[in-house]
Amino acid sequence: MSxxxxxxxxxxxxxxxxxxxxxxGVSLEVRAREVxxxxxxxxxxxxxxxxxxxRILEPTAGERLWKARPYxxxxxxxxxxxxxxxxxxxxxxxxxxxxxxxxxxxxGEAPVVHGxxxxxxxxxxxxxxxxxxxxxxxxxxxxxxQFSGGQRSRIGIARALAVKPLFLxxxxxxxxxxxxxxxxxxxxxxxxREELALTYLFISHDLGVVRHLSDRVVVMYLGRVxxxxxxxxxxxxxxxxYTQALIAEVPRIDARHRxxxxxxxxxPSPLDPPGGCHFHPRCPHAFARCREEAPxxxxxxxxxxxxxxxxxxxxx
Amino acid sequence: MSAxxxxxxxxxxxxxxxxxxxxxxxxxxxxxERGRIxxxxxxxxxxxxxxGYSILGLVDPxxxxxxxxxALNGLELTTLGQEGWRKLxxxxxxxxxxxxxxxxxxxxxxxxxxxxxxxxxxxxxxxxxxxxxxxxLERVGIASPGxxxxxxxxQFSGGMRQRVAIAIAIxxxxxxxxxxxxTTALDVTVQGQILSEMQSLCRESxxxxxxxxxxxxxxxxxxDDISVMYAGRVxxxxxxxxxxxxxxxxxxxxxxxxxxxxxxxxxxxxxxxxxxPSLLGLGEGCAFRTRCSRAVDACRATPAAxxxxxxxxxxxxNPVP
Amino acid sequence: MRIPAEEAAFAAAQAPTESPxxxxxxxxxxxxxxxxxxxxxxxxxxxxxxxxxxxxQNPYDLAQLDVLDSKLSPGEQSAAxxxxxxxxxxxxxxxxxxxxYGLRISxxxxxxxxxxxxxxxxxxxxxAAYFDGWVDAVVMRVADIQLSFPAILIALVLLAVMxxxxxxxxxxxxxxxxxxxxxTVRSAALVEREKEYIEAARALALSQPRIVFxxxxxxxxxxxxxxxxxxxxxxxxxxxxxxxxxxxxxxxxPSLGLLIAxxxxxxxxxxxxxxxxxxxxxxxxxxxxxxxxxxxxDVLNPxxxx
Numbered sequence: 023m024s025x026x027x028x029x030x031x032x033x034x035x036x037x038x039x040x041x042x043x044x045x046x047g048v049s050l051e052v053r054a055r056e057v058x059x060x061x062x063x064x065x066x067x068x069x070x071x072x073x074x075x076x077r078i079l080e081p082t083a084g085e086r087l088w089k090a091r092p093y094x095x096x097x098x099x100x101x102x103x104x105x106x107x108x109x110x111x112x113x114x115x116x117x118x119x120x121x122x123x124x125x126x127x128x129x130g131e132a133p134v135v136h137g138x139x140x141x142x143x144x145x146x147x148x149x150x151x152x153x154x155x156x157x158x159x160x161x162x163x164x165x166x167x168q169f170s171g172g173q174r175s176r177i178g179i180a181r182a183l184a185v186k187p188l189f190l191x192x193x194x195x196x197x198x199x200x201x202x203x204x205x206x207x208x209x210x211x212x213x214x215r216e217e218l219a220l221t222y223l224f225i226s227h228d229l230g231v232v233r234h235l236s237d238r239v240v241v242m243y244l245g246r247v248x249x250x251x252x253x254x255x256x257x258x259x260x261x262x263x264y265t266q267a268l269i270a271e272v273p274r275i276d277a278r279h280r281x282x283x284x285x286x287x288x289x290p291s292p293l294d295p296p297g298g299c300h301f302h303p304r305c306p307h308a309f310a311r312c313r314e315e316a317p318x319x320x321x322x323x324x325x326x327x328x329x330x331x332x333x334x335x336x337x338x
Numbered sequence: 339m340s341a342x343x344x345x346x347x348x349x350x351x352x353x354x355x356x357x358x359x360x361x362x363x364x365x366x367x368x369x370x371e372r373g374r375i376x377x378x379x380x381x382x383x384x385x386x387x388x389x390g391y392s393i394l395g396l397v398d399p400x401x402x403x404x405x406x407x408x409a410l411n412g413l414e415l416t417t418l419g420q421e422g423w424r425k426l427x428x429x430x431x432x433x434x435x436x437x438x439x440x441x442x443x444x445x446x447x448x449x450x451x452x453x454x455x456x457x458x459x460x461x462x463x464x465x466x467x468x469x470x471x472x473x474x475l476e477r478v479g480i481a482s483p484g485x486x487x488x489x490x491x492x493q494f495s496g497g498m499r500q501r502v503a504i505a506i507a508i509x510x511x512x513x514x515x516x517x518x519x520x521t522t523a524l525d526v527t528v529q530g531q532i533l534s535e536m537q538s539l540c541r542e543s544x545x546x547x548x549x550x551x552x553x554x555x556x557x558x559x560x561x562d563d564i565s566v567m568y569a570g571r572v573x574x575x576x577x578x579x580x581x582x583x584x585x586x587x588x589x590x591x592x593x594x595x596x597x598x599x600x601x602x603x604x605x606x607x608x609x610x611x612x613x614x615p616s617l618l619g620l621g622e623g624c625a626f627r628t629r630c631s632r633a634v635d636a637c638r639a640t641p642a643a644x645x646x647x648x649x650x651x652x653x654x655x656n657p658v659p
Numbered sequence: 660m661r662i663p664a665e666e667a668a669f670a671a672a673q674a675p676t677e678s679p680x681x682x683x684x685x686x687x688x689x690x691x692x693x694x695x696x697x698x699x700x701x702x703x704x705x706x707x708x709x710x711x712x713x714x715x716q717n718p719y720d721l722a723q724l725d726v727l728d729s730k731l732s733p734g735e736q737s738a739a740x741x742x743x744x745x746x747x748x749x750x751x752x753x754x755x756x757x758x759x760y761g762l763r764i765s766x767x768x769x770x771x772x773x774x775x776x777x778x779x780x781x782x783x784x785x786x787a788a789y790f791d792g793w794v795d796a797v798v799m800r801v802a803d804i805q806l807s808f809p810a811i812l813i814a815l816v817l818l819a820v821m822x823x824x825x826x827x828x829x830x831x832x833x834x835x836x837x838x839x840x841x842x843t844v845r846s847a848a849l850v851e852r853e854k855e856y857i858e859a860a861r862a863l864a865l866s867q868p869r870i871v872f873x874x875x876x877x878x879x880x881x882x883x884x885x886x887x888x889x890x891x892x893x894x895x896x897x898x899x900x901x902x903x904x905x906x907x908x909x910x911x912x913p914s915l916g917l918l919i920a921x922x923x924x925x926x927x928x929x930x931x932x933x934x935x936x937x938x939x940x941x942x943x944x945x946x947x948x949x950x951x952x953x954x955x956x957d958v959l960n961p962x963x964x965x
Contacts, residue, residue, distance in 0.1 A: 064496070077862065078862055109862055110858070118859055120874055131863075178859070230597065231598050234603050267527065273555035273559050275597060289525065
């Protein structure tokens with residue numbers, strides 16, 4: 023792997039909501055110009071983690087670093103540009119735009135408030151942003167309800183781009199879109215990555231989409247990272263039993279008349295996660311140690327990490 | 339040859355709104371045999387859900403079925419009165435919705451609701467009804483059904499609730515089940531379990547299943563036949579292997595090509611340009627022509643449904659070769 | 660997920676740009692009853708505003724009164740040849756003028772107290788919802804305590820302590836009403852607060868006041884508008900009740916309530932008009948406001964689901 027500096031680094035992040043540990047001791051880093059895909063199912067904590075990265079939520083414990091310095095060093099007024107450098111793209115194209123504001127205001131508010139542009143330049147600036155995301159600028163005086171889901175996604179992207187970010191957290195940004203629109207928006211993400219030298223943390227439950235877009239993939243289960251590694255390798259030879267099951271479960275167009283062999287059991291409630299390794303009740307290879315001890319995330323190959331006791335049992 | 343389980347011919351469901359007429363379902367025809375699974379595929383605004391609602395007679399004003407036949411085992415549904423529908427729903431036809439809370443009443447226990455669904459159609463002793471409910475829960479893969487019957491919907495996870503909704507659908511052994519995106523909001527692992535159960539249910543009991551979804555890969559794994567809808571019309575249909583391996587309609591082809599797994603990682607995805615047109619005031623001609631790379635002059639006339647090969651139907655004058 | 664009926668409506672919404680106001684007006688006008696209510700209220704409001712100009716007599720100018728003209732029935736003429744269209748009361752006041760001035764007072768007190776209570780309740784409710792924690796606890800407990808007492812009781816106590824007068828009545832009505840608004844705004848704000856566009860505003864590093872007033876507030880208004888409209892009627896009715904009981908406005912500024920109270924003793928002796936016509940005016944006012952409020956609620960509600 024190239025040794026480019028980490029733009030965002032998380033160390034031991036934990037986030038509790040009452041008794042629930044939504045995120046449990048997660049460490050990860052995203053290097054400049056990388057796309058890191060974060061996958062997992064309900065209750066895995068990926069959305070919470072995304073919000074912790076983009077400063078919408080505070081962690082209960084752990085350290086967040088931006089450009090190798092803790093987030094809290096960027097609190098003051100002078101560091102506002104740095105705070106604005108991380109933006110988020112949301113899942114729900116209907117709830118993520120203020121229904122009572124016109125598009126020109128939604129996109130143009132922040133750059134004017136933060137002094138990035140003069141108030142008089144607002145309309146022109148918004149027009150250029152809308153053009154960049156592939157939308158007709160003449161529509162900017164309309165309200166969100168007059169647009170389709172795909173267009174609203176683009177408006178949300180334009181809003182994030184308006185403050186000239188370096189890092190985008192995409193939280194299920196295409197999940198609510200139709201397949202044909204999804205392709206358009208994903209292409210837009212890839213184009214912007216090149217044009218604006220962006221870095222992404224791409225959160226999604228859709229393994230197909232993540233595979234297409236990401237350089238590296240991080241897999242989460244019930245608040246913990248269970249595996250991570252370069253995309254192609256992870257998909258070709260998943261190490262952790264959960265990753266293996268997840269990849270096997272994904273419906274594929276070429277898999278016809280499948281005989282489904284699903285993983286047994288349900289995702290446990292985050293209120294009462296199983297002890298030891300969270301996945302052990304559903305794991306076909308679980309043994310005694312898995313019930314007692316939570317496996318640590320260890321490097322099993324260069325750039326690849328996995329949290330599974332089975333890796334230690336296999337003596338090289 | 340015996341009558342098919344479901345025979346829909348020329349169905350049109352229109353909505354008469356203040357701004358004009360929305361042709362949500364525009365001349366749709368479907369056929370389903372016993373024990374077969376039909377995947378009804380389309381994006382938002384395609385009319386797939388409205389087709390399902392029409393078959394069940396659940397169209398509310400300002401919409402109504404303006405034309406067409408819907409025959410279930412030979413019985414014509416469009417002329418049924420309220421009482422006729424009441425007898426049919428839940429017994430001969432059942433529906434599963436995307437949100438299980440559209441089926442489940444949050445203030446009632448599961449056993450109350452399920453027993454009610456049984457007794458609404460048959461006079462059997464309560465204990466026999468309970469027994470049937472317990473069996474249904476077991477068949478959908480819910481462990482310790484006896485205990486679970488006494489619970490309330492909020493005590494279940496999303497996947498479990500959907501399974502209860504499916505159990506309610508199969509309680510009275512319907513001839514036909516219409517499932518409207520039931521697994522779209524669920525995790526992949528739960529979806530796998532539910533698809534597995536639905537498949538075995540249909541094979542065992544000979545129930546016909548229409549699975550409405552936007553996800554081509556789910557249909558690929560589950561269905562025997564597929565119908566693709568766009569802007570209220572069926573643009574292509576046929577056996578699932580045939581249509582997915584040799585799509586003829588440019589829209590089907592475009593959808594298949596835009597799926598990430600069909601594209602080299604990192605490369606721009608093949609995409610269909612433009613957006614789904616507004617259904618309001620949709621005039622003559624193929625609705626897809628503004629986005630179609632193969633559009634020709636003849637596309638200005640609404641293409642009729644033809645049969646270019648055995649078992650296949652297509653609405654296109656310039657199909658993919 | 661969008662259910663099919665909404666899809667059809669959505670398709671319609673993608674049509675030409677319609678100003679939200681015009682759309683709102685069109686939807687409101689769909690109810691004939693509400694339009695009638697609005698018309699009646701408009702007439703009443705005009706009367707109230709123009710009262711000094713259109714009243715045949717200023718009923719509070721003691722010099723204009725002639726006690727010999729008292730208790731004349733509607734349509735009767737006085738000795739001096741003046742026709743009293745709705746009769747006179749026991750002091751010789753022209754009922755018609757009394758009602759005009761009474762409406763003026765009722766409406767101004769009702770609307771003023773509603774507006775002030777709305778402003779106060781709105782700020783407190785928004786603060787409670789956005790800041791949560793102890794702010795929420797304090798504001799809501801005070802509101803709960805207040806709402807658990809009958810409005811009349813609180814108003815009576817306050818007026819007994821403060822004395823009579825227009826300003827004091829408004830203060831009493833505000834004290835009684837702010838809690839409704841605070842609660843309504845807080846419920847709406849709690850829902851909106853969780854929405855992603857608020858999270859987006861935080862990610863964009865917008866200031867707290869800006870998020871609360873520019874983003875949260877406009878989206879909490881629909882239920883508030885409905886409550887406020889109904890509450891205007893409620894405030895008018897409350898003020899009339901207080902005046903009826905003699906604790907509201909002083910006799911020199913009688914409201915409809917006081918007029919009704921004055922005529923109470925004559926009801927059974929056949930001089931019904933002294934209570935009846937002011938009562939009718941009050942009924943028309945409150946009724947028309949309620950009709951408008953009903954339609955407002957129906958029109959504003961489905962939009963919340965978007």
